[in-house]
Amino acid sequence: MREGRFFEKRGEALVCRLCPRHCVLKEGETGFCGVRANRGGTGVSLNYGSLSxxxxxxxxxxxxxxxxxxxxxxxxxxxxxxxxxxxxxxxxxxxxxxxxxxxxxxxxxxxxxxxxxxxxxxxxxxxxxxxxxxxxxxxxxxxxxxxxxxxxxxxxxxxxxxxxxxxxxxxxxxxxxxxxxxxxxxxxxxxxxxxxxxxxxxxxxxxxxxxxxxxxxxxxxxxxxxxxxxxxxxxxxxxxxxxxxxxxxxxxxxxxxxxxxxxxxxxxxxxxxxxxxxxxxxxxxxxxxxxxxDTLCPSCGEVLIERAGYRSLVRLGDPVCPRCGATCDILF
Ligand code: SF4
Incomplete structure (x- = not known):
């Protein structure tokens, strides 16, 4: 548990402004997400450093x-x-x-x-x-x-x-x-x-x-x-x-x-x-x-990356189509 960000005081409660739900949390309450809470008047992140x-x-x-x-x-x-x-x-x-x-x-x-x-x-x-x-x-x-x-x-x-x-x-x-x-x-x-x-x-x-x-x-x-x-x-x-x-x-x-x-x-x-x-x-x-x-060049249709399941065969080293020279929007 760690102190959390984006909590605002509203009277006796805290409002969480991290996400658009804006949960209003009284002392001891936990938000809709189940992991952000009001503990003793402090807004906390319950899941800090807890890896599933x-x-x-x-x-x-x-x-x-x-x-x-x-x-x-x-x-x-x-x-x-x-x-x-x-x-x-x-x-x-x-x-x-x-x-x-x-x-x-x-x-x-x-x-x-x-x-x-x-x-x-x-x-x-x-x-x-x-x-x-x-x-x-x-x-x-x-x-x-x-x-x-x-x-x-x-x-x-x-x-x-x-x-x-x-x-x-x-x-x-x-x-x-x-x-x-x-x-x-x-x-x-x-x-x-x-x-x-x-x-x-x-x-x-x-x-x-x-x-x-x-x-x-x-x-x-x-x-x-x-x-x-x-x-x-x-x-x-x-x-x-x-x-x-x-x-x-x-x-x-x-x-x-x-x-x-x-x-x-x-x-x-x-x-x-x-x-x-x-x-x-x-x-x-x-x-x-x-x-x-597969990923195809949007300009000429050349196969740029061939896929099988989660495996990729990348057929280019730069984000440029080797056939027509068009830019291909891939970050290496
Ligand atoms: S759902 Fe969680 S993150 Fe979103 S406002 Fe409520 S407490 Fe904050």
Whole structure:
């Protein structure tokens, strides 16, 4: 446990302004995320230094296809989330509070201990598995330390964060993988008990910051797969974020409290075809199909990166197409 940031006093209570929920916490209460609390009148981060997972993953698993392709990254998870998605695949560390294990004293895994786990075969550190926003203090501290030693930081997030803390992360987080969970406020309300607008604002802020961004869109049958609203949000995406921000259209499988059947492959192919008319890089994930697997030059169609599962065969050394010379938006 550590003192947390972005708590404001309101009478006898504290308001947490880290994420758009703005939980009002009386003495002894814990916020919606289950990991930020009012303890004795002080706002605290209960999960500081409490890791639920430390793995080495391929960058492609984040999924980031245009950021250090073919590299591996040390991936950290903690506990808690500020959304409650019915289909959360990591609900046991994100939502199920009975599983939350908070370290204190010697049990805390410090950022310095994370740095010791890194070597030059790894790109750096990814904050992932549960929601890194609700782990803000640790993520920022660790990211500062790691980037100071020349490593990269990656944040895999739902994008539900206020502007001020997000701005504080920009100097140290080099790439963001953000979930755009649906195309409507109704979807966010029903499925995640959240709002769409703050997520769109986060996406816009990341683009303005110049940091690398890729977007994930998990397709749930009958929930976020209708042509017209999908076209509408693709229009917004292309115009506001730009056509060169990669989009990952992912297949859903029944998880947690969502029992709908898995997304039909035809639905993924249909949305991929629509998105391709707006964007230069559209991928299909969690499905064994050839479409949306490799990275193609947006200008001449040359295969730049060939993929099999999470493995990448990178066919270029610079972000320039070897056939036509077009710029290809890949950060090595
Ligand atoms: S970070 Fe947690 S405590 Fe703070 S507003 Fe969001 S859900 Fe509430």
């Amino acid at each position: 997972a430390v793995h080495i993953d391929p960058m492609e698993k984040k999924p980031l296809y245009h950021f250090k392709p073919g590299k591996e990254i040390l991936s950290l998870g903690s506990y808690g989330c500020n959304l409650t998605c019915l289909h959360c695949q990591n609900h046991y560390i994100a939502q199920d509070r009975k599983n939350f294990t908070f370290a204190d004293g010697n049990g805390i895994i410090t950022p310095a201990m994370i740095l010791e786990k890194l070597d030059r075969t790894l790109a750096g550190v990814a904050y992932t598995y549960n929601e890194p926003v609700v782990w803000f203090e640790y993520v920022k501290e660790c990211a500062e330390l790691v980037s100071g030693k020349g490593y990269a930081n990656v944040m895999v997030t739902n994008g539900y964060i206020e502007a001020e803390p997000l701005e504080e992360l920009f100097p140290h987080i080099h790439a963001f993988s953000v979930d755009l969970k649906g195309y409507s406020g109704e979807f966010y309300r029903l499925v995640s008990q959240a709002k769409l607008t703050p997520v769109k604002e986060t996406l816009e802020r990341i683009v303005r910051s110049g940091r690398h961004l890729e977007v994930e869109y998990l397709v749930i049958p009958g929930m976020n797969d209708e042509r017209e609203p999908f076209e509408e949000i693709m229009g917004w995406y292309a115009q506001t974020l730009g056509p060169r921000v990669p989009l990952h259209i992912n297949r859903y499988f029944p998880q947690n409290r969502m029992e709908r059947p898995a997304t039909p492959v035809e639905t993924l192919l249909r949305l991929h075809e629509i998105a391709r008319t707006y964007l230069d890089y559209v991928y299909i994930g969690n499905a064994d199909v050839a479409e949306g697997r």
